[in-house]
Amino acid sequence: MPTRVCCCCSALRPRYKRLVDNIFPEDPKDGLVKADMEKLTFYAVSAPEKLDRIGSYLAERLSRDVVRHRSGYVLIAMEALDQLLMACHSQSIKPFVESFLHMVAKLLESGEPKLQVLGTNSFVKFANIEEDTPSYHRRYDFFVSRFSAMCHSCHSDPEIRTEIRIAGIRGIQGVVRKTVNDELRATIWEPQHMDKIVPSLLFNMQKIEEVDSRIGPPSSPSATDKEENPAVLAENCFRELLGRATFGNMNNAVRPVFAHLDHHKLWDPNEFAVHCFKIIMYSIQAQYSHHVIQEILGHLDARKKDAPRVRAGIIQVLLEAVAIAAKGSIGPTVLEVFNTLLKHLRLSVEFEADDLQGGFVGSANLNTSFKDNDEKIVQNAIIQTIGFFGSNLPDYQRSEIMMFIMGKVPVFGTSTHTLDISQLGDLGTRRIQIMLLRSLLMVTSGYKAKTIVTALPGSFLDPLLSPSLMEDYELRQLVLEVMHNLMDRHDNRAKLRGIRIIPDVADLKIKREKICRQDTSFMKKNGQQLYRHIYLGCKEEDNVQKNYELLYTSLALITIELANEEVVIDLIRLAIALQDSAIINEDNLPMFHRCGIMALVAAYLNFVSQMIAVPAFCQHVSKVIEIRTMEAPYFLPEHIFRDKCMLPKSLEKHEKDLYFLTNKIAESLGGSGYSVERLSVPYVPQVTDEDRLSRRKSIVDTVSIQVDILSNNVPSDDVVSNTEEITFEALKKAIDTSGMEEQEKEKRRLVIEKFQKAPFEEIAAQCESKANLLHDRLAQILELTIRPPPSPSGTLTITSGHAQYQSVPVYEMKFPDLCVY
Secondary structure, eight states, X not given: OOOOOOHHHHHHSOHHHHHHHHTSOSSGGGOOOHHHHHHHHHHHHHOGGGHHHHHHHHHHHHHHHHHTTOHHHHHHHHHHHHHHHHHOOSTTHHHHHHHHHHHHHHHHHSSOHXXXXXXXXXXXXXXXXXXXXXXXXXXXXXXXXXXXXXXXXXXXXXXHHHHHHHHHHHHHHHHHHHHHHSTTGGGGGSHHHHHHHHHHHHHHHTTOSSOOOOSSOOOOOOHHHHHHOHHHHHHHHHHHHHHTOOTTTHXXXXXXXXXXXXXXXXXXXXXXXXXXXXXXXHHSOGGGHHHHHHHHHHHHHHTTTSOHHHHHHHHHHHHHHHHHHTTSOOGGGHHHHHHHHHHHHHHHHHHHHHHHHTOOSTTHHHHHHHHHHHHHHHHHHHHHHHHHHHHTSOHHHHHHXXXXXXXXXXXXXXXXXXXXXXXXXXXXXXHHHHHHHHHHHHHHTTOOOSSHHHHSOHXXXXXXXXXXXXXOHHHHHHHHHHHHHHHOSSSOGGGGOSOOOOSOGGGXXXXXXXXXHHHHHHHHHHHHHHHHHHHHHHTOTTOOHHHHHHHHHHHHHHHHHHOOHHHHHHHHHHHHHHHHHHHHOTTOOOHHHHHHHHHHHHHHHHHHHHHHTOHHHHHHXXXXXXXXXXXXXXXXXXXXXXXXXXXXXXXXXXXXXXXXXXXXXXXXXXXXXXXXXXXXXXXXXXXXXXXXXTTSOOGGGGOOOOOOOOOTTSOHXXXXXXXXXXXXXXXXXXXXXXXHHHHHHHHHHHHHHHHHHSOHHHHHHHHHHHHHHHHHHHHHHHOOOOOOOSSTTOEEOOEETTEEOOOEEGGGOOGGGOOOO
16 A cells, blocks of 8 residues: 555645655555546646656655565556656656656566566557657667567466567567667667677577578568567567668678577578578668678688588578579679689588598598588589579679689699689599589579670680580580570570480471671681580590580580581581591590490481571481481480490491481582582691690690601602602692682681781780791601601601601602691
């Protein structure tokens, strides 16, 4: 019961105290005396200077009642305070607010859950009041700490525990709303406050049984869920907090998330971590997305020595963040993202290589295997992130990223790459090559350039083709797939999937456009380079079926996207050269690979004959395929790439009807207006330095020049006759008996065009390169053991490939006429 005073003493008490005393009934069950409460409210509004005294007196009574556990009177006092707070908005309310907050703090400090909830409810009401003037001295440190502690309540009664946690979350929400609307709102974003608020919200969000895995922005919770479910209420509060974050305080709100996930080991599995960062990315303003990405990258660097699954979990979170940020603003972090991911890709490969080298025999092998698989998870996560990020960039940025990744790919014998591979060894280097090319494949997926020059500039094409000559079938596959992504501008690749004899190409509904001038120039400049890599790629001993399929697709895409009449002739020459190489077998390929090349040539000539629609050409190809079906099915892709296909013992005994004949093709194309003179010129790949850089045998090694100093028993008549018949000019004519004049015209035209349009630096560099190459070739030819002949009849015998030319007197050879092809 409240303390009663006599009438004399009561008359001497200040009026505000008498009005306050009158609102308390004798029995607290009767509740607040409304009539007296109206008098007190009227008095407070009429005399606002008395508000601070009214508040102090109410606080004094409430403190006494709390100590004496008079909960009924505590409820009445708080109800009166709430009504006075809502009714008074004058300048003098500031001191009253201090008394109010003091009373709320008293309730929160009490150990009774009901009083804690009561104090929280009063504070939430106060937080929703907009004050006329800011308060420069008021701080909420105590309330942040107390509400955060309530969010972690461990009360034995589940219902009471849930009630206290909900009260704590609502209190934090009130603090956020009050401080954000205040002029001194920056205080709530200080790290000491965020380190309490954010983990408290995440702790309650973690109780969601089914983590939201929606791709789009999660839907807003209903009002009932907000009030009854701590997890939903905490998530809503977390969204509101992040939505109010600005440029200067964004990092302070995000960093506690990492600390919480680290402390509770929530990166593996990482469903909750992904859920949290989806909320973050959808809640913050779009222009601040790159701040979050930078924080994730920084945390990945800080945890680079953690377990592989932890790193994989962080990278997957980065992938989700990038997926959302790519729809808005990514900011200046594009290269930073790729550079950091590639650095961690190298680290993962290095860790994997160390585990393989340090593996033990027996039970330790099992642990090594698990670590190896875990590192592959990290690598796959990095590649997916790189690919997704790159595929969402605009074309101009994607081109830069393609060059950036290509510059990281290590090539044996060169130091142009910028990735440190000194600690990887051969196995690790191969692994990083595969990982980088897979990343490049992801980035180029869906890339559509208007011209092939834009997609495959010389600065990108040259380093891209270098790995295509390496003795690793998987690397060559990746290079071809990257080229397909960049060449296929009309989405025809899916229609060409799988190497086969297509009965009617028209049924594929191939999409193509007229070849533009830029594409024609590209093929004139780089066509021979592409043909060379396809030719050499077909002759690799470790080729599998997929390699032949990709090579076939390469030929088909060049035909669709880049082929005019001249390119078609070159491609047919290339196909015939591949057929001849399989028959002659200078590289000692296994029979499966020889038949695979024959099947590839059949599939491509069938395709190109129908694409150019020359009836005689189609008839010849169809006839050869029909004969092969009956007599040599292992020359067709449907049979050779089938399991347990019977292979022939040799190819020398086969009839000419099984082969595609150059004269027949030239006759059929010539009748349709094609310039077929060059078909009679066998295709020979260009000689470059790429063979040396890629650890493969150079074509130069296949040419043998033998010097033989014969005796002087040959009559002088024969010597003169031989001298007149065989000179180096005659030797050139023997090597290339037709089409030389047209080739020379074309070369001159290309040289003139190049000197007119190419940059001076490029011309100077290529001239220097060609001069060095010519010097090396001449040195190889002239580096011969020639002893002075005993008589003028000393002769030189030159053997090239399968052709042997007549002996020539050494002293009469016309070396100034020497020309290198």
